[in-house]
Structure formats: C-alpha cells, structure tokens
Amino acid sequence: MNVSRLFLIAAFTSACGDTGAAQRATPPPATPAEVAIKEGERKTSTDPAVNPNAAAMAEFKTRVDKYADLHKQLAKGAATQKETSDPAQINAAKTALAAKVQAARADAKQGDIFTPAIRPVFRRLLAPELKGEDGRDTKAVLKDDAPAPGTVPFKVNAKYPEDQPLPSVPANLLLTLPSLPAPLEYRVVGQHLLLLDTTADLIVDYILNAITT
Amino acid sequence: MRRLALIAVLLVSLPSATAGQELRLPNKEGSAKFAIIGDSGEPSTGQRAVARQLDAWRGRFPFEFILMTGDNLYGPERPKDYETKFSIPYKALIDGGVKFYASLGNHDDAGQIQYKLFNMDGKKYYSFKPKAGVRFFAIDSNYVDDKQLEWLDKELAASGSDWKIVFFHHPLYSSGATHGSADLQRELLEPTFLKHGVNVAFTGHEHFYERLKPQKGVAYFIIGSSAKLRKGDLQKSPLTVYGNDSEYAFMLAEIVGDELYFQAINDKGVTLDAGSIRRAGTVDPNPNVTTQPVVPQAKPSPVQPGPAKTK
Numbered sequence: 001m002n003v004s005r006l007f008l009i010a011a012f013t014s015a016c017g018d019t020g021a022a023q024r025a026t027p028p029p030a031t032p033a034e035v036a037i038k039e040g041e042r043k044t045s046t047d048p049a050v051n052p053n054a055a056a057m058a059e060f061k062t063r064v065d066k067y068a069d070l071h072k073q074l075a076k077g078a079a080t081q082k083e084t085s086d087p088a089q090i091n092a093a094k095t096a097l098a099a100k101v102q103a104a105r106a107d108a109k110q111g112d113i114f115t116p117a118i119r120p121v122f123r124r125l126l127a128p129e130l131k132g133e134d135g136r137d138t139k140a141v142l143k144d145d146a147p148a149p150g151t152v153p154f155k156v157n158a159k160y161p162e163d164q165p166l167p168s169v170p171a172n173l174l175l176t177l178p179s180l181p182a183p184l185e186y187r188v189v190g191q192h193l194l195l196l197d198t199t200a201d202l203i204v205d206y207i208l209n210a211i212t213t
Numbered sequence: 214m215r216r217l218a219l220i221a222v223l224l225v226s227l228p229s230a231t232a233g234q235e236l237r238l239p240n241k242e243g244s245a246k247f248a249i250i251g252d253s254g255e256p257s258t259g260q261r262a263v264a265r266q267l268d269a270w271r272g273r274f275p276f277e278f279i280l281m282t283g284d285n286l287y288g289p290e291r292p293k294d295y296e297t298k299f300s301i302p303y304k305a306l307i308d309g310g311v312k313f314y315a316s317l318g319n320h321d322d323a324g325q326i327q328y329k330l331f332n333m334d335g336k337k338y339y340s341f342k343p344k345a346g347v348r349f350f351a352i353d354s355n356y357v358d359d360k361q362l363e364w365l366d367k368e369l370a371a372s373g374s375d376w377k378i379v380f381f382h383h384p385l386y387s388s389g390a391t392h393g394s395a396d397l398q399r400e401l402l403e404p405t406f407l408k409h410g411v412n413v414a415f416t417g418h419e420h421f422y423e424r425l426k427p428q429k430g431v432a433y434f435i436i437g438s439s440a441k442l443r444k445g446d447l448q449k450s451p452l453t454v455y456g457n458d459s460e461y462a463f464m465l466a467e468i469v470g471d472e473l474y475f476q477a478i479n480d481k482g483v484t485l486d487a488g489s490i491r492r493a494g495t496v497d498p499n500p501n502v503t504t505q506p507v508v509p510q511a512k513p514s515p516v517q518p519g520p521a522k523t524k
Contacts, residue, residue, distance in 0.1 A: 031404040033362045040359060085329040087295035094324055137396045144392055145319045145355075162289045165319045168383065170397045171357040179359050183323075198323040 036175040043125060044178040056117040060178060063113045064195075067204060068181035071197065074100040081199055098200040102157045110156055113195060113205040122193065125176050126211050138170045142188050152189045154208065160194075160201045233483040236273050238467045238474045245344040245468040246274060249380070250439035251282030251417030252318065254298045259461035260440035261302050262480035267463060268305040269482065274465055278343060279311060282417030282436055283318025283354075283382030285331065290322045300330065314341065316351040318382040318417060337361075340368050347468055348372045352381035354398055354416075362401060369409035376468055376492060379406065380415040384435045386428055388450040389419035391443060406431055412492050413473060421447045421458035422477055424486055428452075432490045436477070438462045455486045 030038075045051040046058035075081060079097035084090060114122070129138055147164035160166070167187055177186060183199035193210035194203055240246075248267055253260060267279070286298045300307060307313075307330065315331035316338075317323070326333040333339060337353040338361050350368060353361060369377060383395035385403060395418075406414070407429055417437035425433040438461050447458035461480035466473060477486040 028408065031366075031408055033366070033401045033405055036401060037359045037362060081327055081335070083327050083329050083335055087290075087292040087328060090324045090327050091290075091292055093327075134397065141395070141397060162322070166322070166355065168319050168355040171401045172397055174356065174358040175401075185356055201322065 036172070040175040040177075040179075043176060053121045056115075056121050057178060059115060060113070060118045063115070064178075064180055064184055067113065067197075068184065070104060071097075071101065071183060071199070074104060075199070094200060098159065098202055101197065101200050101202055105157060108156045108204075110154075110205060112156070114193075114207045119207050119210075122177065122207055122210055126173060126193075129170075129172050129176055130211055134172060138172060141168060141170045144168075147189060149190070152194070153203070154192060154206055156203060156205060158203045160196060160203060162201070235484070236270075237476045237484060237487040238274055238465060239469050240274055240467065241469050245347045245376075246276040247343075247466055248276045248279045249282065249415050249434070249436050249464040249466065250279055251415075251435070252284040252420055252437040252441050253281060253439040254284055254286040254320070255440040256297045256302065257440050259438075259442060259480055260298075263439045263461050263463050264302040264306065266478060266480060266482050267303075268309070270465060270478065271306065271309065271311070274467075276465060277310075277312065279306070279313050280349065280351075280380045280415055281313055281315040281331070282380055282415055283316050284320045284417060284437075284441075285315050285318065285325060286322075287320050287441075290324060295328065314349065314351060314380075316381050317353050317355060319355055338364060340372070342375070344468075346375050348375040348377060350377065350379045352379055352402070354381040354383040354395065354402075357398055357401060362405065365402075366405055366409075369405065369411065372409070376413075376473070377409060377411045378413045378415070379411055382416060383418050384416035384423075384433065384437075385414065386425045386433050386452055387416075387419050387435055388423060388425075388448050388453050388456065389421065389435075389443075390446050390448050392419055403429065403431075413490065415464075419443070419446065421456060422460075422462040422464075422485060423447060423456040424454045424477070424488075425452045426454055427490075432473075434464065434475070436462065436464050457485050460485065 042050055044057055046054050046061060048054040051057060075097055079093055079100055081093055081097070129135060145165055145167040147161065147167060151161050151164050167189060169186055169188060173188065174186065180186065183197050184204065185196050185198050187194040187196050188211065191209050191211050193207045195205040196202070197204050250263065286294055288294065312332055313330055315325060315333055317325065323337065325331055326335050326337055333351070338351055340348055340350045342348045350365065352365065383398055385395055385399035387394045411431050413432045415434050415436060417435065419435050419437045420441040420443035421435065421438050423435040438458070440461070442458065442461060444459055447456045449456055462477055462485060465476045465478065471492040472489050473492070474489045475487065476484055479485050
C-alpha cells in the first residue's frame with residue numbers, strides 16, 4: 001500500500017464528497033488510514049470474487065487462527081499472563097508459556113504457516129511497498145531499527161534474542177499484509193519476514209527473502 | 214571584616230547558583246500536573262540524575278504521574294533488569310505515589326504491558342483520563358496496524374472536547390540525524406490526529422530534547438534524553454524551536470483550562486526550555502463536519518529559556 005497513492009485516493013474521495021449540495025450533510029472524508037485499511041482488506045480478502053489469491057489467503061488465516069487458539073489454550077496455569085508488580089512473575093509466565101508452545105509444536109517446521117502457496121503472495125504484496133519514495137522510507141525504517149546482523153535465529157520455535165531490539169514494522173507493510181490475531185505479529189529482519197509470538201517471544205514461522213532491498 | 218566580605222560574596226553568588234531553577238509553571242490547585250521522560254531505561258549516571266531531579270522538583274510541583282515515551286528497559290528484561298533500570302532509580306517517586314504510564318519503544322518487550330508499575334493494563338495501546346477534560350493516549354508506534362488505527366480513531370472520537378494528548382516512541386517530526394522524522398507512521402497517524410483535534414504529541418526515540426514548531430495544529434515534543442544522550446545528533450532545522458542534545462532532560466507539564474504549560478529541565482535542575490500552548494479551539498460536536506483546532510502557538514515564558522546548545 002503505497003502511502004503517497006493513499007493520499008491521492010483520500011483526496012479524491014474527499015473531493016467527490018463535496019459535489020453534493022452545500023446544505024446536505026456529507027460524511028467526513030476518509031483518512032489515508034481508513035483508505036489503507038480498506039485497500040488492505042481487499043488485497044487480503046478470502047472472497048474469490050475480489051481477490052485472486054483468496055484460497056491461499058483463507059488457508060493462511062485458518063493456520064494463524066489455529067495457532068492463536070493453541071496459544072490461548074496453553075496460556076493457562078503457570079503460563080497465564082496477568083498484571084503484576086513482580087517482574088519475576090512476568091518472566092516465569094513467559095518462560096512457562098514458551099516451553100508449553102515449544103512442546104506442543106515440537107514438530108513444527110518452516111512453512112507450516114507460511115505455506116509454499118502463500119509465500120509468493122506475500123512477496124507480491126510487499127514488493128510495491130519497497131519501490132519509489134515510500135519504498136526508500138520503508139527501507140530506511142527497516143534498517144534503522146534492525147537487530148545486529150546474525151543475532152536472530154531463523155528457526156521455528158527459537159526464542160527471539162532478548163538483548164536485541166524488536167524492529168518496528170513500517171505501517172505501510174502492515175496494512176498490506178493480512179491482519180493477525182493476538183499474540184502474533186510480523187517483523188522484518190534483513191530481507192526476511194518473521195511471524196512472531198510476542199507473548200512467548202517465539203519465532204513461529206518465517207519467509208526468507210520476503211523482500212528485496 | 215574578611216568574614217563579612219565572604220558572606221557578601223556568598224549572597225551575591227546565591228541567586229546565580231539557582232538561576233534557571235525556578236518553577237515556571239502556574240502550579241494551580243486542581244490542575245493536571247505531570248512529567249514526561251523518554252528512552253529512560255538505561256541505568257546510567259544521567260538516568261539517576263534525572264530521577265533525582267524529578268524527585269526534587271516534585272517537592273515544588275506535586276505532579277501525580279509520569280508519561281514514558283518508550284525504551285523503558287534497554288537490553289535484557291530479567292527481573293533484576295526491571296529493578297536496576299526502573300524501580301531502583303525511580304524508587305523515591307514510586308514510593309511517593311507517582312504513577313508511571315508507559316508506551317512501548319523498539320527496545321521494549323511486550324512483557325512490560327503486564328508490569329503493574331507501568332499502568333498499561335495488559336495492553337500495548339490504551340488511553341486514560343486522570344482529570345476531567347484531559348485524556349491521554351499511549352500508542353504503540355512499533356506496530357501501527359489496522360486494529361490499532363481503528364482503535365485510535367474510535368477512542369479519539371469518543372473523547373469529545375477533552376484535551377487530547379498522545380504519547381509514543383517514534384517522532385512524527387524530528388531534526389535528528391540518526392533517525393529523523395517517522396514519515397511512514399506520520400502519513401497514517403497524522404490525519405487521524407487532525408480529524409479528531411489532537412493537541413499535543415510527546416515522543417522519544419531520538420536521544421535529545423526538541424521542541425518543534427506546531428505542525429498542522431499539533432504541538433510536538435521529543436523527550437528522549439532521560440537516560441541516554443546522542444551528542445551532536447540534533448541537526449537544528451526549520452522545524453526546531455528549541456533543542457538540546459548535550460544534556461539529559463525531562464519535562465514537567467501542567468494543564469490549566471485551555472493552556473498547557475511546559476518546562477524542560479536538565480539533569481542539574483536547570484531549565485532548558487519553557488512556555489505554554491493555548492488550546493484555542495475544540496472539535497465541532499457535529500459528527501458530519503471535521504474541523505481542526507486552532508493552531509496552538511507555543512509562547513515563551515516571561516523568563517527566556519537558556520540558549521540552545523545544539524549545532
């Protein structure tokens with residue numbers, strides 16, 4: 001979702017809204033965020049009538065939902081995440097949760113969620129965001145917050161290194177990809193896309209060379 | 214006679230010793246009084262000095278809470294890190310009943326949302342209303358996805374005519390050489406701010422203090438030098454009203470009616486910058502019309518702030 005393009009779309013939407021009679025109440029113009037969200041929904045739709053990649057998208061959503069359900073099921077007992085003044089309890093719950101997820105997904109491997117069918121779709125969705133002026137900004141953000149090279153293990157079920165910054169994800173990339181259920185988030189490390197469980201700090205899956213820089 | 218001369222010298226020198234250390238806020242009873250720190254999670258001498266100053270100034274200006282603009286805990290986040298990077302340096306404030314409201318930076322683990330002393334209520338983004346007429350919104354600028362944008366839109370819309378103050382990590386406007394303005398976040402967040410009449414944004418990420426010219430009606434501050442400094446990084450630009458990248462800093466703020474008063478202070482207790490922002494307009498209650506507040510103009514306080522020590 002090229003943000004400059006979104007501004008044009010938002011401005012156009014706004015201009016169209018002004019064509020009615022002055023007295024008639026018109027809805028407020030769509031903000032670039034609203035336009036971006038709608039555009040993202042279309043690109044990641046599971047409806048074959050609006051998205052040629054609907055089948056792969058539906059499969060991806062089923063898989064991330066399944067992970068989220070598993071996470072919810074496991075985040076109980078000692079692994080319950082609850083507010084506390086004691087940091088030891090926060091860490092203990094996180095460690096317990098990570099251990100339970102690792103055990104429950106002991107056989108998990110790369111491609112279980114980012115299946116071969118969805119990987120090219122993600123690459124196609126991401127590619128336009130790395131082009132032009134916004135693309136330069138996007139690359140700059142990715143570089144800016146990047147963890148030290150070689151510190152993040154590209155391995156399913158591995159822990160994200162606790163002493164490394166968690167790279168921010170440019171908003172334009174997030175809005176062009178399918179929305180994720182909690183606790184999953186996307187992260188870009190180098191040219192690779194990670195699917196991260198942010199509560200257990202675990203790498204759930206990844207796509208190598210998801211973007212070209 | 215010699216002793217008298219010495220006393221005279223002391224009396225003359227006293228005012229200059231406290232110069233720049235006077236409170237420049239109205240300190241009115243019942244007003245919203247708070248402080249802001251940023252990039253504060255490094256156990257440095259600067260962090261300890263800032264914490265001491267916050268505690269000392271609280272004696273004169275009884276602020277009730279502190280906003281944190283992110284990077285609350287650098288590096289590992291083991292239980293002892295929560296202590297050495299937060300609860301020990303700020304112990305006097307915590308014991309004094311000051312509440313901290315955190316936002317997440319790129320160095321912060323999501324586990325922090327469960328830490329009671331950060332008052333995040335288990336959420337990466339949240340809002341709170343400490344006083345009638347004032348609402349704060351903590352944004353997770355690391356991950357501005359559709360869910361958060363929709364939440365922000367709804368929360369801001371529901372806040373009516375309150376002061377709307379957002380705080381988050383990545384500055385939408387910045388004159389920093391290392392990071393600079395977060396253009397991509399700005400292109401999505403700023404229109405939402407304008408749609409709902411956000412008045413002030415406090416951010417961090419850059420390890421300096423910068424007050425920027427109000428942009429499209431929103432006043433922007435960067436307070437990211439409460440424990441880390443990046444000397445020489447502030448490239449004073451047309452955006453800059455005042456900046457300082459050579460001293461650790463924090464801010465005190467007070468809202469009285471339609472005025473927000475601010476005072477940025479260094480780790481020695483000396484005022485770096487001060488002024489006020491007038492909120493002259495409010496969002497039209499007509500939901501079909503989007504209006505912006507009148508551009509707030511930061512005006513200098515009667516006493517001029519210290520000279521900018523930036524390049």
